[in-house]
Amino acid sequence: MKTLRRLATNRLAAAGGVAVLLTIMMAICAPLIAPHDPIDIHIPDRFAPPFSGGYILGTDEVGRDVLSRIIYGSRVSLFVATSAVVGAVLVGGSIGVLSGYFGGWVDTILMRIIDVLFAIPTLMIALSVIGLFGRAMTAIIFALIVGYSPLFARVCYSGTVAVREQLYVEASQAQGASPWRILRQDVLPNIFPLIVVQMTTYIARGILAEASLGFLGLGVQPPTPTWGTMLTLSREYFYHSPTLPVWPGLAILVSVFAFNLFGDGLRDLFDPRAWQAGQ
Amino acid sequence: MQPLLEVADLRAHFFTRYGVIKAVDGVSFEIFPGEIVGLAGESGCGKSVTTQCILRILPVPGRIVSGDIRLQGESLLDLSQEEMRDVRGGRISIVLQDALAALNPVITTGRQVADVFQAHSPVPWKEAWQQAVDVMRAVGIPKPEIRAEHYAHEFSGGMQQRTVIAAALICKPDLIIADEPTTALDVTIQMQILNLLKQAQQEMGSSILYISHDLANIARICERVMIMYAGQIVEIGSVRDIYSSPLHPYTRGLMACIPPMEGERHCYLPAISGSPPDPLMYPAGCRFAPRCAEAQERCKFESPPFNSVGDGRYVRCFQD
Numbered sequence: 129m130k131t132l133r134r135l136a137t138n139r140l141a142a143a144g145g146v147a148v149l150l151t152i153m154m155a156i157c158a159p160l161i162a163p164h165d166p167i168d169i170h171i172p173d174r175f176a177p178p179f180s181g182g183y184i185l186g187t188d189e190v191g192r193d194v195l196s197r198i199i200y201g202s203r204v205s206l207f208v209a210t211s212a213v214v215g216a217v218l219v220g221g222s223i224g225v226l227s228g229y230f231g232g233w234v235d236t237i238l239m240r241i242i243d244v245l246f247a248i249p250t251l252m253i254a255l256s257v258i259g260l261f262g263r264a265m266t267a268i269i270f271a272l273i274v275g276y277s278p279l280f281a282r283v284c285y286s287g288t289v290a291v292r293e294q295l296y297v298e299a300s301q302a303q304g305a306s307p308w309r310i311l312r313q314d315v316l317p318n319i320f321p322l323i324v325v326q327m328t329t330y331i332a333r334g335i336l337a338e339a340s341l342g343f344l345g346l347g348v349q350p351p352t353p354t355w356g357t358m359l360t361l362s363r364e365y366f367y368h369s370p371t372l373p374v375w376p377g378l379a380i381l382v383s384v385f386a387f388n389l390f391g392d393g394l395r396d397l398f399d400p401r402a403w404q405a406g407q
Numbered sequence: 408m409q410p411l412l413e414v415a416d417l418r419a420h421f422f423t424r425y426g427v428i429k430a431v432d433g434v435s436f437e438i439f440p441g442e443i444v445g446l447a448g449e450s451g452c453g454k455s456v457t458t459q460c461i462l463r464i465l466p467v468p469g470r471i472v473s474g475d476i477r478l479q480g481e482s483l484l485d486l487s488q489e490e491m492r493d494v495r496g497g498r499i500s501i502v503l504q505d506a507l508a509a510l511n512p513v514i515t516t517g518r519q520v521a522d523v524f525q526a527h528s529p530v531p532w533k534e535a536w537q538q539a540v541d542v543m544r545a546v547g548i549p550k551p552e553i554r555a556e557h558y559a560h561e562f563s564g565g566m567q568q569r570t571v572i573a574a575a576l577i578c579k580p581d582l583i584i585a586d587e588p589t590t591a592l593d594v595t596i597q598m599q600i601l602n603l604l605k606q607a608q609q610e611m612g613s614s615i616l617y618i619s620h621d622l623a624n625i626a627r628i629c630e631r632v633m634i635m636y637a638g639q640i641v642e643i644g645s646v647r648d649i650y651s652s653p654l655h656p657y658t659r660g661l662m663a664c665i666p667p668m669e670g671e672r673h674c675y676l677p678a679i680s681g682s683p684p685d686p687l688m689y690p691a692g693c694r695f696a697p698r699c700a701e702a703q704e705r706c707k708f709e710s711p712p713f714n715s716v717g718d719g720r721y722v723r724c725f726q727d
Contacts, residue, residue, distance in 0.1 A: 295508035296508065298503075303495060317513045400513055
C-alpha cells in the first residue's frame, strides 16, 4: 500500500501506470470488450469511416472492425514484448551479474561476445533468427531475446561491478555472507532500479520491434491482428482511407509512452533515497 | 592463559604491476580473551590490511605470503572458505569506519542486522528480526522496533555507527575488530561509541582490536597498544608504559605530537620530519632510520630485531 501511495505522488508515473494497467486489461479481456470478431471479413462494409454502421473506428480493406483488431492486437504486441524482455533479463541479466561479480577469464570471454552482439542492430539479429526459424511467434520472441540480452548483460554487468566495489559488500563479506547471499541482498536490490527502468523502456521498444517486423511482413502472420501488421497493410490504402493507419499508430504511441513514464516512476520507487519525507 | 588470537610473523604482499607492496611485513602479536588492544599507526602503515588478513578478505592482488593466524589455537589460514564464513561475523566481527557506506542503502537497517544473525544460525526470519531489534536496543538506538524499518540514510551518523556495531555484536563474537569506528564522528558521539564498545566488551567478554590513529581514544579504552610503522609493529606495551615512557623513536615522535595541556600556548607542535617510506622500496635496514634522529650507522643496513624488554613490552630498535 505504501508503495502504491508513493507511486501515486508522482503524477506522470501514476498516469503511465494506469495506462499500462489499462493496456494489460485490454489484452486480457479482449474477447469481452471487443465489439466484433477481429478476423471476421465483411466485404460489403469495407473502408467504413469511423463512427458509421456500428464500427467505432471504421473497418479495414476487407471490412474487419478496426477497434476489435486494435484490442486483439494488444495481445500479440504485449505478449511478444514482455516475454522478450523478461527472457532477455533472465538470460542477459544473469550473464551480466555473474560476470560482474565473479570476474575471471570465462566471464571476460562471455562479455566480449556480448559486446560483439551489441554492435549488431537488434533488428538485424531478429531478421536472421526469423530467417532461420520461420515466422512463428516463438521465433519472434526468441529473436528479440537474442537481440535484447546484450543490453541487459551490459547494464547488469556495469551495475554489479559498481556495487561490488561498495563498502557494504566488503562489510557483508566480513560478516560471513556467502557469495549468493551477497548477490541476493546487496547486488540485486541495488541494481534492480536499473533493470526495471531498462525493462519498461525495452517493453516499449519490443512493441515497436514487433510492429517493425510486422511492417516488414516478417511479424506474426495474418490474419492474426497485430499493431505492426495493421500499420503495414493500412499504408497501402492510406489515400483511400486516411484514418486507417492512425489507430494502430496511436495504440503503439500511447502504450510505448505509458511504459516509458511508468519505468521512470518505478526507478524512483525502488530507491529509498529518492523518497520524500513523510511518505 | 591461551591467547584468543595469535598472529605470528604475518606477511601480506600486494603483487602489483609496479612491484611488490609489502603492506604487512612480519607482524606478530597476541590478543588475550576479554582485553582491548589498540593498534595505532599513520595511514597506509598496514593496519587495515592486517585486519583483512585476519578475516581473510584481502582484495586482489593481495596475498598472505607467510605467517600464521590462530584463533583459539586453530589456524585460520587452514580453513576452507565455507568454514571461514562461520568465523567472519560469527567469531570475529568487524566495525568499519564509514558506517553509511558500510550499510546497504536500499535495505532496511533491521534487515541487515538480522541478516548477519541468520547467516550464522538457521533460525526463522521472525526470530532473527527479534534478535536484531533487541541488539539495536542494546546499542542505544531509541525505538528500535520502528527504527529497524528505516533505511541507513534516515539515520544520523552516530545511529549509523550504532547500527554497524549492532550487526557486529549480534552473534556475540569472541573478537571485535573496530577499524577506526569513530573517525567520521564528532567528539561527543565518539565518546558514546567508545563507551558502547567498552560496555559490549564487559557484558559479552569479547576482546576488541581497536584500530585508530587517534592516540587519545586508544588511551581511553585500551589496556595495551601496538604501534605500527611501514608494515611492521615497532612497539607493543601497556598503554601506561608506552604513553609515559615510549622506547621506540617513532613512538616518542608520536607522543611528542600530542598537544600539551599546560605551558606555552602559542608554540609550534613538533612533527616527525620526513614522510613514511615508499612501500615499494623500503630502506634496507630499519624502516624508520631515514626519519630517525637517533639513527646510527648500523640502522641503515641492518634490520633491528623485535625484542622483548620485559613486562610484556616489545620494541623494534637497536637501542635498549
